[in-house]
Amino acid sequence: MAVLAVQAIRRMRGGAQSQLMLGADGNLWVVKFRNNPQDVRVLANELLATKIAEAVGLSVPKTDVVDVSEWLVEHTPGMVMERDRGRTEVCASGLQFGSQYVGGLMPGQVVDYLPEAQMEELRNVREFAGMLAVDKWTGNCNGRQAVYEKKARERKYRAVFIDQGYCFNAGAWTFPDPPLRGVFARNMVYREVRGWESFEPWLTKVEEFSLTALGSFAERIPPEWYGGDVTEMEKLLEVMMKRRARVRELIVSFRDSSREPFPYWGKVKRVVVPGSFEVGVDAGKFVM
Numbered sequence: 001m002a003v004l005a006v007q008a009i010r011r012m013r014g015g016a017q018s019q020l021m022l023g024a025d026g027n028l029w030v031v032k033f034r035n036n037p038q039d040v041r042v043l044a045n046e047l048l049a050t051k052i053a054e055a056v057g058l059s060v061p062k063t064d065v066v067d068v069s070e071w072l073v074e075h076t077p078g079m080v081m082e083r084d085r086g087r088t089e090v091c092a093s094g095l096q097f098g099s100q101y102v103g104g105l106m107p108g109q110v111v112d113y114l115p116e117a118q119m120e121e122l123r124n125v126r127e128f129a130g131m132l133a134v135d136k137w138t139g140n141c142n143g144r145q146a147v148y149e150k151k152a153r154e155r156k157y158r159a160v161f162i163d164q165g166y167c168f169n170a171g172a173w174t175f176p177d178p179p180l181r182g183v184f185a186r187n188m189v190y191r192e193v194r195g196w197e198s199f200e201p202w203l204t205k206v207e208e209f210s211l212t213a214l215g216s217f218a219e220r221i222p223p224e225w226y227g228g229d230v231t232e233m234e235k236l237l238e239v240m241m242k243r244r245a246r247v248r249e250l251i252v253s254f255r256d257s258s259r260e261p262f263p264y265w266g267k268v269k270r271v272v273v274p275g276s277f278e279v280g281v282d283a284g285k286f287v288m
Contacts (some may be wrong), residue, residue: 005022005031008020008076017050018030031096045166047097053131061102061160062100063099064222066098109157123157123158124159125159128184137243137244139182141166167182171233
C-alpha cells in the first residue's frame with residue numbers, strides 16, 4: 001500500500017521541484033510528482049535505482065509510493081510546478097515517488113556539503129566506490145549526489161546517496177556511458193581506491209544481481225510512471241542484466257579518464273623499517 005500524504009510543508013530545491021510532505025505514517029517524505037519538469041520516468045528511475053543500491057548494501061533513503069490526494073493539492077497553494085514563461089501548473093494528484101527525508105522529524109544534523117577535512121572522516125567514505133559501481137551499471141547521467149548526516153552526539157558524518165532520477169539517462173532509458181557521468185565531483189572520496197578489492201562487496205553483488213530481484217522492484221513501480229508500456233520496462237531490465245558484465249569496463253573508463261580519480265590504484269604501500277631493525281649488512285632496509 002502507498003503512504004498517504006497528509007500535509008505539504010515546503011518545496012525542495014532542485015530541478016524536479018519536489019515537495020517535502022508529511023505522511024500518515026509519521027515520516028517526512030521528499031515527493032517527486034509525475035508532472036515534474038524533468039520527465040515522468042524520473043519517478044520510476046528513483047524507485048528502481050534506489051532499491052538496487054539498498055539491496056547491495058549502500059546508504060540510501062527508504063523509498064515508497066506516496067499517494068497525494070486531489071483535495072490536498074487543491075487546498076495547498078504552494079503545490080505548483082513552475083514552467084517556462086512564468087506559467088504554473090498544479091502538482092499531479094495520485095501516486096507519486098517518495099524518499100524519506102534524511103534526518104526525519106528529529107534530525108541531529110544534516111548538510112549537503114562538507115569541507116574536505118570532514119569528508120575524509122566520513123564513517124562510510126568507502127561506499128562512494130560501491131555507489132560508483134551502481135551508477136555505472138544504471139547509466140547515471142548526472143553527477144553523484146549525497147547528503148551527510150550525523151546524530152546529535154556523533155562526531156563523524158555518514159554519507160547518504162540521494163537523487164537517482166537520472167539513472168538510465170533520465171527519460172530516455174538509454175546508456176550513452178560517458179566516463180565522467182555518474183561520479184562524485186571531488187576525487188578525494190576515491191583516494192583510497194587501490195584496486196578491485198576497494199569496490200567490494202558491492203561490485204560482486206552488482207555482478208551477481210538476479211533478474212528475480214530486479215523484477216520484484218519493477219513490480220512496485222506504478223505503470224503510469226513510465227507511460228504504461230510494460231514492454232518498455234521489460235526491455236530495460238533485459239539491458240540491465242546484460243550490463244552487469246560491463247561494470248568493470250565502465251569503471252576502468254573512469255579510472256583512465258582525465259580526472260585521474262584513483263592515484264593509488266595498483267600501487268603498494270611501502271613501509272621502510274627503521275635502521276635499528278636492520279639485520280646484517282646484506283639485508284639492507286626492509287621494504288614491506
